[in-house]
Amino acid sequence: MSDSFFYDTIEKIQSKIEVIKASSMCFVAEDNFILNNFRDELLNSVSAFNQLDTLIIKPSGGNIKIEQVRDVEEFLMYKPNYAKVKVVFFEDIDRLNIEAANAALKLIEEPPEYALVFGTTTRWNYLLPTIKSRFIRYDLSIPSLLVENINRKYGEIAIYFNFFRHYDLGVLLFLNDESTDVSKVKDEVKRVLNFSSNNIDELISNFKLSLDLPYNKLKFSLSYYKLWNILINSDDKEFFYLIKNISQIKNDVENLSFLSNISSLGAILLRDAMVFLNSSKWKFFWNNSLVYFFGLNEHIVNLEQIKDNISYLNRVSTMRLANFNFEMEIFTHFFRIKRCFIRTIK
Known part of the structure; x- marks a missing residue:
């Protein structure tokens, strides 16, 4: 991981994993290429994560729909089997439709004690104020x-x-x-x-x-x-x-x-x-x-x-x-x- 362009950020998350559990973080950048590379490096580098206990949610047909939020709720009902922490990753979280955004409020505000909810967006200002207020924002830039x-x-x-x-x-x-x-x-x-x-x-x-x-x-x-x-x-x-x-x-x-x-x-x-x-x-x-x-x-x-x-x-x-x-x-x-x-x- 020492060759990673995002080494410092990922190392910080790794070292603070016990502190940040049961919280939600949104990574913000002006380019999805940055966000996608960061996501891959983060999920592959943090020892507390495992792909079998990770759920990635992507927009379907242009939006993230309420059915996908229901999938997240079901995924988070049970403790991780292979990792220390269950991870949910919402890509382009600004694509939550109104119905899905309202349904996601509680799980973003209060993830289970064994889980982390991550979001990514290039359009932070497009998020509903109620969604913004429940995330810890972290800005990513070109290394x-x-x-x-x-x-x-x-x-x-x-x-x-x-x-x-x-x-x-x-x-x-x-x-x-x-x-x-x-x-x-x-x-x-x-x-x-x-x-x-x-x-x-x-x-x-x-x-x-x-x-x-x-x-x-x-x-x-x-x-x-x-x-x-x-x-x-x-x-x-x-x-x-x-x-x-x-x-x-x-x-x-x-x-x-x-x-x-x-x-x-x-x-x-x-x-x-x-x-x-x-x-x-x-x-x-x-x-x-x-x-x-x-x-x-x-x-x-x-x-x-x-x-x-x-x-x-x-x-x-x-x-x-x-x-x-x-x-x-x-x-x-x-x-x-x-x-x-x-x-x-x-």
Whole structure:
């Protein structure tokens, strides 16, 4: 367990197991990848736990239903057979429907003396106040050791990886992996950064990559930001021409996944533009390379447009509907972001 990124947190739970029994804890993070990795490490590392005395509850059909809460109640009726502590783990506990939430109140407030109830969520504020008040909240963040390792391995280009802390932890784990070819990654980053409007087709081809592989997601993400590096300074005619080219990849990508990913990346770009307006402190930037990469410091921006479009992009990034016009959504995405940047400072 000493190699775990969550070693300190898990060790604390391990050492305090007798104290925290019969209580409920909710782990909060901004990325489910963090929560899922933490859950697995926690359940596999604490000696008082055993998978045969562990029940994991996941949303079914988008929600956690009252029938699942009844399963938990039945599970907790009896003492553990193989472990010191019975464990219930509610994944995405913000997905409790009203009926299930009301039924879960008592078991969250007063688990049996031989049990622990854990919850995970990326949306703490979506929990009912009555549920929040019954949990001990514990915030999880990207382990500092992971970030330090990547900064040390990749040197000056590590600045282009900061936003993955808020977008995809899997890419950071890939970059940190001992088997990852550092030279290959560095060469690819430099290649993308050197793209221009003269080889836009090659840049757009990176959008067709399968995002199941973290290396492809790295190329996809950097290509999206490099595309904005070109678009943000283009005139109207060139802008619409490039957007038309992007929309033509419709048959080469999974449409909903593509829109979800560029919406998440676009929201990061606009968030940093908004932060730039209000702060000079680099620690508040999710991707501190974006300010000068895109020349945000050289543009007059519309703060109200930025706020509105961050909300719009966040909605698109989580939408589940498959009935939409891909070409129109692509145009809307890029046009909304483009109009946030009013003009270049003379």
